[in-house]
Amino acid sequence: MGRAYSTIAFDPAKCDGCGDCMTACAQAKTGTIDRARSRIQIVGRGDTIKDATKDATEKAFELALCRQCADPKCVTVCPAGALAKDGASGVIGWDASKCVDCLLCTVGCAYGGIALEEATGHVSKCDTCDGKPACVPVCSKGALTYVTTANIYNEVGDWEDLFAPGLAGCQGCNTELLMRHTLRRVGPDTVLATPPGCVPGMGSVGFNGATGTKVPVFHPLLTNTAAMLAGVKRQFKRMGREVTALAIAGDGGASDVGFQSLSGAAERGEQMLFMVVDNEGYMNTGMQRSSCTPYGAWTSTTPIGAGCAAGQPAQGKTQDAKNLPLLMVNHRCAYVATASTAYMEDLYAKLDRAIEASKTGFAYVHVYSPCTTGWRFASDQNMEVARKAVETNFVMLWEFTPDEGLNFTRPVDDPLPVTDYLKAMGRFRHLSPAQIEHIQGKVEENIRFIKRFAAALPA
Amino acid sequence: MSTTTLEKPAVGAPTKQKVMLCEGNEAAALGVALARPDMVAVYPITPQSSLVEHVAKLIADGRMDADIVDAEGEHSVLSVLQGGALAGARTYTATCGPGLAFMFEPYFRTSGMRLPIVMSIVTRDGITPQCVWGGHQDAMTVREVGWVQIYCETVQEVLDTTVMAFRIAEDHDVMLPVNICLDGNYLSYGTSRVELPEQSDVDAFMGAKDVNWHVALDPMKPMAVDPLTGGSGGKGPATFVRYRKSQCRGMQNALGVIEAVHAEWASRFGRSYAPLVEEYRLDDAEFAIMTLGSMTGAAKDAVDEAREAGRKVGLIKIKTFSPFPVEALMRALSKVRALGVVDRSVGFRWNCGPMYQEVLGVLYRLAREAGTVLPAMSFIGGLAGADITIGHFHRVIDATERLLDGPAPNEPVWLNEND
Numbered sequence: 001m002g003r004a005y006s007t008i009a010f011d012p013a014k015c016d017g018c019g020d021c022m023t024a025c026a027q028a029k030t031g032t033i034d035r036a037r038s039r040i041q042i043v044g045r046g047d048t049i050k051d052a053t054k055d056a057t058e059k060a061f062e063l064a065l066c067r068q069c070a071d072p073k074c075v076t077v078c079p080a081g082a083l084a085k086d087g088a089s090g091v092i093g094w095d096a097s098k099c100v101d102c103l104l105c106t107v108g109c110a111y112g113g114i115a116l117e118e119a120t121g122h123v124s125k126c127d128t129c130d131g132k133p134a135c136v137p138v139c140s141k142g143a144l145t146y147v148t149t150a151n152i153y154n155e156v157g158d159w160e161d162l163f164a165p166g167l168a169g170c171q172g173c174n175t176e177l178l179m180r181h182t183l184r185r186v187g188p189d190t191v192l193a194t195p196p197g198c199v200p201g202m203g204s205v206g207f208n209g210a211t212g213t214k215v216p217v218f219h220p221l222l223t224n225t226a227a228m229l230a231g232v233k234r235q236f237k238r239m240g241r242e243v244t245a246l247a248i249a250g251d252g253g254a255s256d257v258g259f260q261s262l263s264g265a266a267e268r269g270e271q272m273l274f275m276v277v278d279n280e281g282y283m284n285t286g287m288q289r290s291s292c293t294p295y296g297a298w299t300s301t302t303p304i305g306a307g308c309a310a311g312q313p314a315q316g317k318t319q320d321a322k323n324l325p326l327l328m329v330n331h332r333c334a335y336v337a338t339a340s341t342a343y344m345e346d347l348y349a350k351l352d353r354a355i356e357a358s359k360t361g362f363a364y365v366h367v368y369s370p371c372t373t374g375w376r377f378a379s380d381q382n383m384e385v386a387r388k389a390v391e392t393n394f395v396m397l398w399e400f401t402p403d404e405g406l407n408f409t410r411p412v413d414d415p416l417p418v419t420d421y422l423k424a425m426g427r428f429r430h431l432s433p434a435q436i437e438h439i440q441g442k443v444e445e446n447i448r449f450i451k452r453f454a455a456a457l458p459a
Numbered sequence: 460m461s462t463t464t465l466e467k468p469a470v471g472a473p474t475k476q477k478v479m480l481c482e483g484n485e486a487a488a489l490g491v492a493l494a495r496p497d498m499v500a501v502y503p504i505t506p507q508s509s510l511v512e513h514v515a516k517l518i519a520d521g522r523m524d525a526d527i528v529d530a531e532g533e534h535s536v537l538s539v540l541q542g543g544a545l546a547g548a549r550t551y552t553a554t555c556g557p558g559l560a561f562m563f564e565p566y567f568r569t570s571g572m573r574l575p576i577v578m579s580i581v582t583r584d585g586i587t588p589q590c591v592w593g594g595h596q597d598a599m600t601v602r603e604v605g606w607v608q609i610y611c612e613t614v615q616e617v618l619d620t621t622v623m624a625f626r627i628a629e630d631h632d633v634m635l636p637v638n639i640c641l642d643g644n645y646l647s648y649g650t651s652r653v654e655l656p657e658q659s660d661v662d663a664f665m666g667a668k669d670v671n672w673h674v675a676l677d678p679m680k681p682m683a684v685d686p687l688t689g690g691s692g693g694k695g696p697a698t699f700v701r702y703r704k705s706q707c708r709g710m711q712n713a714l715g716v717i718e719a720v721h722a723e724w725a726s727r728f729g730r731s732y733a734p735l736v737e738e739y740r741l742d743d744a745e746f747a748i749m750t751l752g753s754m755t756g757a758a759k760d761a762v763d764e765a766r767e768a769g770r771k772v773g774l775i776k777i778k779t780f781s782p783f784p785v786e787a788l789m790r791a792l793s794k795v796r797a798l799g800v801v802d803r804s805v806g807f808r809w810n811c812g813p814m815y816q817e818v819l820g821v822l823y824r825l826a827r828e829a830g831t832v833l834p835a836m837s838f839i840g841g842l843a844g845a846d847i848t849i850g851h852f853h854r855v856i857d858a859t860e861r862l863l864d865g866p867a868p869n870e871p872v873w874l875n876e877n878d
Binding site (some may be wrong): 190207209216 | 497498500526528529530532534535536538539540541542543544545546547548550564567663675676677678680681682683684685686687688689691694695697812
């Protein structure tokens, strides 16, 4: 049932408020140039709209346009059945013959996507001009684009979700999203290892004899995931059966106490896909520091306090994070990649390559996974935090194979200042200017280091 | 290594057995090969190292068809085997001393998951003080973790018991991991004549392999292995209790299975060992000494000499230490009026040997059920690879004999203190 709907996308950073789109819409739909009758409305915030001294991001134009919602509130509130979503195109259509002009739909919509058109006395809304929206081609700034969304859903929507519904992750948990997508992609012919942490903690291994996963799943020790999974895989190979050995492990168990077994398995080229969900600490046990916790971050074992020594207050972690994926590159694994759920197509491409590599060697995928509970941000901000990490180069997305070397899959040549990332979370709220400077310096050092490292590798 | 072939006198099915000279570690490796494991994982440690070297060479030479994993430490060694067993593999490894300590985390879990993994412990004394020499401290320290532990006396017994261990572990009424304990230095490097059974005869003895019928990681029958049990207030603790109880039942079942497997071995291969407790010259004895492992040879010589001198001494050797053979020991101990127990390790809490401490529980049963109060005392010898000589055992015999008429000391006797 997968279906990608096409929609009109808006980039406020590129919009200068010229209004050409509104004119084009009015012409196409009413034969007039009355922008008030346009179904697309560009709305400025106060006096910034015409202030040329403001840069694009500060102008903050907003778009009032029908989003063709998947769960449209306008349809729900309509008492006359005049609004309906077309299953094939996804467009929400309005039927003049049924409309009673009550305007409840305009109240139901949060996007200003349907409004009273005073010239006609009825509501009007965008119908995407049957797939050829008049507004898009006239936008000379490129702020409007007509895009097909949900490509991933279209591709994988029919694949079976191999976890039970209703896992007990925190609200807005990124890891649950990652687990479900990963296992969909890897498929049912899999043995899954989920060492102690959030992944089994939310119920994937189940409780009291009931399982939360449709594939065979086990709960190794925090310390032995890679070794135990290697034994499973080797025996299936000996029996001539093709089974994917998959680990979904937290950063603590992988980088600290389980690092020996991880390193040993990688060195031996054990055939598995080892995914680390890096939420930068022991989040399941109460948000303690791991060696992947970044400098300056508050955790429950690197708390903020006055400190014992005069002038040396406790201000979060005092060391930089261990770069685990680079350590795995130094094991010359068959495949190593970093990924982020904010860049899902990139993640899926890497999963494809990792699964393939795991048939002959050790594949390692390190996914940065913001933790709404432990990092202290609102539960609807996960993708935003994940995206900001990449846009500031705090997190870099790359992949490595012994033949191709290390390549950036989503290079950010003009990164945002790291403060844009840090300020999105409570765990960095206490940072001093000196600490922020240290982090910005480390971000720049890291990108230089990885680029030099990449240049020194083959290809 | 020179070999000849001789005809065994028929006890059960007649078998041809190759005769060879080898050290205990090689005998263990040959026993492993005969049992045809699918997977072995190895990591070297003194005095176990030559055992895994022999295993590796057998595989390299094509004499043993097993997947060998040279893991990066003992913790991973046992973890790899857990994965293998969950996927259906018959598995084997060996370790000792610090290696056993390092693998304790998966070691505990192996018995909990009822995985029939077989592991030799080439016993080594505990550090610190630094010591790479033999002693039972390593195996004794982990005696309460749910593994079956069987101690060997001779190189031949090492070979035979290693094969039998797989049958015991995989018995459906047992399903527990098994340690074959062989004394570091004395059995590991001691070279002796052994008879090597034919592979086809061992294959007939072993029967079909079926190691993960109860718990498996297999996409053909998906299950969650070892999910969390819920906390108090739910059914979690009761589930846990029933599980623990079944583990204890498996241990108790092992006593009968060990006896049956030894009996079958004797009928097929002509070599019999007392499976749980060996009684040596005990029937007309007034008092007995108790031993464990390779020290027993010297102890038997001392008993023979004392017998020639007209003293009524016998010997009780424990072969199966876990599960503790309580009934068999009660039968043996009911024949004598005093007991001296020789340990090759230390029980720190009670200031005595740990085997002595275990035996006290049997003596209590004996007192309660038969009304016999048996005086007993603890001897500690052979620590850090020290030899327990015939002379030492004469001291043990002398001191134990005095218990017949005199008081029993509460302090242990440290045999090698003034060597």
